[in-house]
Amino acid sequence: MTVLLFLIPLALFLGLSALAAFLWSLRSGQFDDLDGSAHRVLMDDDVEEEK
Incomplete structure (x- = not known):
């Protein structure tokens, strides 16, 4: 009881x-x-564009 x-x-x-x-x-x-983090996962920012 004292534990209470x-x-x-x-x-x-x-x-x-x-x-x-x-x-x-x-x-x-x-x-x-x-929603920002969920969409940021799908964005491909590290791909460089070819010239």
Whole structure:
């Protein structure tokens, strides 16, 4: 029963830290351009044009 005194605050701390990390990533613009990376993979930028 005393283990609950340790586990409940630990679970709350982990949940709040995950929420804080998500809000930080949301504010820093991590989710602004979801399609850009998908299209950038398909672009062939390293091919040189023949003259």
